[in-house]
Amino acid sequence: MRVQTLMSYWLCLSIAGLIGHVSSWAALADSDIQLGQKIYERSCVTCHGEFGKGDGPAAFYNSAYSAPRPRDFTVGNYKFRSTPSGEAPTDQDIFRVLTNGIPGYMPSFSGLSEEQRWQVTAYLKQFSPDLFRESPTVVDLPDPFIPFSLKSAQQGRSVYLEMECQACHGLDGRGTGATTLMNDLADSRGLQISSTDLTFPQSFKNGGTGQDIIRTVLTGLDGTPMPSYEAQLQGRSEDAWHLVNYVLSLSPTH
Amino acid sequence: MPGIWSIMCSPCPPPINSVGDINVGSIWKATRYAPRTPFAPLVVLAGFLLVLLSGICGWAEDGLSTISGTVRFSGAVPPPTIVNVLKDPEHCGVQVAIQPVKVHGPAGALESAIVSLEGTFPMKNFPANSDHPVVNAQCAFTPRVIGAQTGQDVEVRNQDPILHNTHIKLGKRTFLNVAQVPNGRPIIKMLKQPGHYSIKCDKHTFMEGHLVVFNHPFFSITDSSGNFHLAQVPPGTYQLQVWHETLGYLTQNLNIVAQSDLRLDLVYP
The missing domain is CATH 2.60.40.420 (Cupredoxins -  blue copper proteins)
Structure with missing residues (x-):
């Protein structure tokens, strides 16, 4: 009986300890969000606005009537993801954009410590909590990887045409395809946008490395007309990398 | 799916408060006079669920309507x-x-x-x-x-x-x-x-x-x-x-x- 009593005490203490431990995790997460909010209000609010609607004061002066405007986090459209179209980005996706910035538009926040960038990441997710209710699934990159070569790039040209990338990006990749020239492309706000000039990878908003390009091709850019090619390139790993290598070959520096 | 509901609810169990009227030998009687059995709470719970289901199946069998038109x-x-x-x-x-x-x-x-x-x-x-x-x-x-x-x-x-x-x-x-x-x-x-x-x-x-x-x-x-x-x-x-x-x-x-x-x-x- 005494042993049973002792065991009961031990069990109660264990459960209490476990509850305390879990509470401390939750408290840590909450404090992360609060700290992220403080950083957001200092560093991001000028463009993205107090409530994350992309309507900060600088947004008006930067691009009141033209795209791209600062992201409205409350809508839940995240362009730069490693996840399928329509899904939430991973924390790493948000962290990567914070770290790298968006060429020509958003500065890099690598000046913040790594911990601070994770805190901002935690806070940004609060603007569209329903989007982040489920854990996102990352799209697999095509395997095997095909490194850059002129031969691969030449093969990629036919994939480029088969996927009709020229409809928007043009035959020469300069973003002057028929759809672009007809001013038919619009973002989720209805603002007219142009196609990316593929001959200038420094301007690629989602990054200009081969890894970045394949991620963009497979996942698309939600909130823009750039679609996901994941299903069309499924089971065609080599063609996917040939396409990437063709895009890389359009750059004069390659 | 009225067929399935019929199988589940027929025969529907008697209400719990009428336990005393059930014939000797039924599970309800055994439960009533053997409260110390470890299965008693489970039986009571099952009874509640069956009564609940009987209510639902009554709705499912009898209450459904059709709305149509142009x-x-x-x-x-x-x-x-x-x-x-x-x-x-x-x-x-x-x-x-x-x-x-x-x-x-x-x-x-x-x-x-x-x-x-x-x-x-x-x-x-x-x-x-x-x-x-x-x-x-x-x-x-x-x-x-x-x-x-x-x-x-x-x-x-x-x-x-x-x-x-x-x-x-x-x-x-x-x-x-x-x-x-x-x-x-x-x-x-x-x-x-x-x-x-x-x-x-x-x-x-x-x-x-x-x-x-x-x-x-x-x-x-x-x-x-x-x-x-x-x-x-x-x-x-x-x-x-x-x-x-x-x-x-x-x-x-x-x-x-x-x-x-x-x-x-x-x-x-």
Whole structure:
């Protein structure tokens, strides 16, 4: 009986300890969000606005009537993801954009410590909590990887045409395809946008490395007309990398 | 599924408070006089569940109603919108005529209106196991208007020999934005949120479709005779809504009593 009593005490203490431990995790997460909010209000609010609607004061002066405007986090459209179209980005996706910035538009926040960038990441997710209710699934990159070569790039040209990338990006990749020239492309706000000039990878908003390009091709850019090619390139790993290598070959520096 | 409910509820157990009247030897009697048995709480719990099920099955067997009828359009049908096609005219045609108001016959039967019920339903989890194709065919979405239920899949296909860029949004949020090359793979995605989804092709901007998703099965799309049919409707007070993509909403409050067969004639505008 005494042993049973002792065991009961031990069990109660264990459960209490476990509850305390879990509470401390939750408290840590909450404090992360609060700290992220403080950083957001200092560093991001000028463009993205107090409530994350992309309507900060600088947004008006930067691009009141033209795209791209600062992201409205409350809508839940995240362009730069490693996840399928329509899904939430991973924390790493948000962290990567914070770290790298968006060429020509958003500065890099690598000046913040790594911990601070994770805190901002935690806070940004609060603007569209329903989007982040489920854990996102990352799209697999095509395997095997095909490194850059002129031969691969030449093969990629036919994939480029088969996927009709020229409809928007043009035959020469300069973003002057028929759809672009007809001013038919619009973002989720209805603002007219142009196609990316593929001959200038420094301007690629989602990054200009081969890894970045394949991620963009497979996942698309939600909130823009750039679609996901994941299903069309499924089971065609080599063609996917040939396409990437063709895009890389359009750059004069390659 | 009345058959299944019948099996589960027949014979329905007696209420717990009538235990003393049950014949000696039944499990209820044994439970009553052997309270120290470790199974007693389980038996009582099972009894509660069975009584609860008996109530539900009573509703399921006896209470379901049917609402059916027609939706009509009265007046002059607006002319179709004529669009000059600048991309892929060799396949899409030089011009397309878009007529969302499809009216048939002298009575003015209206096709592709969605009739649904709004309200609180006794059951929450409705089975949903079929999918809904969204087909790019002849530079149009077929069907143009779709009604679906959460938990069902939408399957996007391309039957045309040209690229389509199917972009489905719920409000401003992208649900699916996919390229579809000729003979490309279909894309399947589950509908998790109710609401009104717009379907567009970013390449052929005149292409348009609508996907309306409900979290219950009480909806119907009118056929070419304007007919709709809502089956197995539980008794209750609801608002019947008719939605058409250009004509908007018609609404009517309904009080559905058990085992009724209601017929309605609904007329736009």
